[in-house]
Every structure is written in structure tokens, then in C-alpha cells.
Amino acid sequence: MQALRTAATGMAAQQLNVEVISNNIANMNTVGFKKQRAEFQDLLYQTIERAGAQSSDQGTVVPTGVQVGGGVKAGSVYRITQQGTLNATGNKLDMAISGRGYFQVLMPTGETAYTRAGNFSPNDQGQLVTEDGYLVQPAITIPQDATDISISKSGQVQATRAGQTAPEIIGSIELATFVNEGGLDAIGDNLLLESAASGAPTIGTPGTEGIGGINQGYTEASNVDAVTEISALIVAQRAYEMNSKVITSADEMLRTASNLRS
Numbered sequence: 001m002q003a004l005r006t007a008a009t010g011m012a013a014q015q016l017n018v019e020v021i022s023n024n025i026a027n028m029n030t031v032g033f034k035k036q037r038a039e040f041q042d043l044l045y046q047t048i049e050r051a052g053a054q055s056s057d058q059g060t061v062v063p064t065g066v067q068v069g070g071g072v073k074a075g076s077v078y079r080i081t082q083q084g085t086l087n088a089t090g091n092k093l094d095m096a097i098s099g100r101g102y103f104q105v106l107m108p109t110g111e112t113a114y115t116r117a118g119n120f121s122p123n124d125q126g127q128l129v130t131e132d133g134y135l136v137q138p139a140i141t142i143p144q145d146a147t148d149i150s151i152s153k154s155g156q157v158q159a160t161r162a163g164q165t166a167p168e169i170i171g172s173i174e175l176a177t178f179v180n181e182g183g184l185d186a187i188g189d190n191l192l193l194e195s196a197a198s199g200a201p202t203i204g205t206p207g208t209e210g211i212g213g214i215n216q217g218y219t220e221a222s223n224v225d226a227v228t229e230i231s232a233l234i235v236a237q238r239a240y241e242m243n244s245k246v247i248t249s250a251d252e253m254l255r256t257a258s259n260l261r262s
Contacts, residue, residue: 002046002068003250009071010243013040016074017236024224025233032116032190033222034079035229043070081181084116084223086215092149093120093128093142096220099212101175104137104203105130105191112137114176114201117190119219132189140171151216155206175211176201 020038027033051065086096095118097103102114113134120136123129128140140157142149148160148167155173160166178184183197194201207213 001250001254002070003246004254006069006071007243007246007250009043009073010246011240013038013072013074014236014240014243016077018233018240020077021229021233021236025226025229028222028224028226030117030190030222031119031219032084033224034081034084034116035222035224036077036079038077039075040072041075043073045069079182079184079186080223082223083220085221086218087221088217089119089219090217091119092151092217093122094118094217094219095120095151095173096215096218097175097206097212098215100177100181100210101204101206101212102177102192102201104174104176106135106137106139107191108134111193112201113187113191113193114184115190115192116220130190134191136173138171138174140173143170151214153207153213153215155214173206173214174203175206176203177211178202 017038017040020036024035027035045067046069048066048068049062051062053062053065054060055062083098086098095103097116097118102116103118105113105115107113115130117130120128120130122142123133126142126144128136128142130136143159143161145162146159147162150158150160150167151173152158155175156169157171157173158167159170161168178194178201179199180197183195183199184192185195185198186192204211
């Protein structure tokens with residue numbers, strides 16, 4: 001009974017679908033989070049009668065044939081990089097990217113990671129870091145006597161020191177862009193790594209050459225839409241129930257066949 005195996009693949013696929021949706025919902029309030037979508041592919045087909053095969057000595061051919069599918073498999077879980085809403089925070093070191101691009105973060109391993117979460121803070125040495133203390137790249141150090149910090153759309157960071165009226169430039173934010181953003185490797189903590197699928201990063205100045213601008217005092221909210229996710233969850237649940245029903249029906253058919261008496 002092929003239906004048993006086919007429906008089982010359908011249940012496994014919808015389980016994965018629900019897991020992806022649940023991760024989206026769990027991260028509705030995660031700064032800079034990008035929702036994901038599961039995509040599926042049909043499995044190999046068993047060809048019982050091939051379309052176009054000759055069906056008689058007179059040269060007639062089978063118009064459609066007979067093929068029975070083997071079920072479904074996960075094709076990919078891709079990331080949707082749609083812009084999230086920008087929320088004002090009142091923190092002058094918070095930054096949100098309006099458009100394409102990722103902040104660069106130096107990992108303890110020496111690797112460079114990338115993130116859309118711009119909720120930064122200074123560490124004990126005044127260096128701009130993420131929530132986990134990872135250095136923002138290029139490195140920016142806030143002077144201890146700074147009374148005000150301003151960050152331009154182009155990423156230029158200026159500090160006004162105590163006793164001075166004119167601000168001084170203390171660094172610049174540079175953003176990385178990728179040909180295939182969906183190919184970045186998520187490692188948690190709002191961080192992504194370069195992969196063979198994403199391609200090498202292109203580093204540039206915010207606001208130029210297709211790179212997004214910097215918004216000081218804002219963070220980018222998750223792009224998860226609650227209504228869309230709940231609707232997708234209901235559809236996935238119904239699909240799971242229907243595949244379960246197929247297994248029950250196939251089992252009853254097998255029981256009926258096994259109870260036949262000659």
C-alpha cells in the first residue's frame with residue numbers, strides 16, 4: 001500500500017512546516033529577525049505506463065500514461081529579507097538599516113559575522129559591541145568624556161567631548177551586502193555567516209551603490225506578520241490531519257483485504 005508511505009512523507013513535511021512557522025512566531029519580537037518559509041518538492045514517480053508509448057501495431061500512442069507519485073520532501077527553508085518596521089528607541093547608539101546591508105561583527109573565533117540587529121552598546125573600554133560583547137567592525141571607540149554621539153545616514157560617527165562645541169569624527173560604519181542574502185548561514189544570536197551560497201560580501205558606505213542608509217536611535221523590528229503566520233499554521237495543521245486520515249484509511253483497506261476469505 002504505497003499510500004501509507006506517501007502520507008507519512010506528507011506528515012513529516014508538515015511537521016517541518018510547523019517547526020519553521022513556530023520559530024517565526026517565537027521571534028516576533030527579535031530585533032532584526034527575518035522570517036523563513038519552507039518549500040517542498042514531490043518525490044520520484046513510479047511509471048506504470050509511460051506517456052507516448054506505442055499502444056498498438058497501428059502506431060497509436062498512450063496520451064498521458066500512468067504515474068504514481070511517492071510523496072513529498074523538503075526542498076528548502078529560505079529566508080525572506082523583507083524590510084522590518086523601524087522602531088524609535090531613544091538610544092543614540094542603536095542603529096537600523098533602511099534598505100540592503102548588514103552590520104559587520106567580529107566573532108571571538110576571528111570570523112566576521114553579519115547582522116541586521118543594531119542594538120549596540122559600549123563595553124568597558126568604550127568600544128561599540130553587540131549584546132554579547134562582540135566588536136562592531138570597523139571598530140569604533142566612544143570617548144569617555146563624550147557628551148553626545150551623532151551617526152549620519154552614511155554611517156559617519158561623531159562625538160562631542162566635554163568642553164568642546166565642535167564634534168569630532170571617531171569612525172564610520174560600513175555595511176556588507178551579498179548577491180544571495182538567503183544563502184547566509186544563520187548561527188543564532190542574530191548572527192549570520194558567509195557561505196558558498198551567499199557569495200563573498202561587498203563592503204560599502206551606507207546610502208551608496210544600492211546599500212541602505214543608517215537610522216540613528218532606531219532598531220529594525222522582526223518582519224514576522226502574526227496574521228500571516230497563524231493562517232499558515234492553520235493550513236499546515238489541516239494538511240497534517242488530512243495525511244493522517246490517509247494513513248488511517250489505507251490501514252483500514254489493508255485490514256479489509258487481509259480479512260478476505262476464499
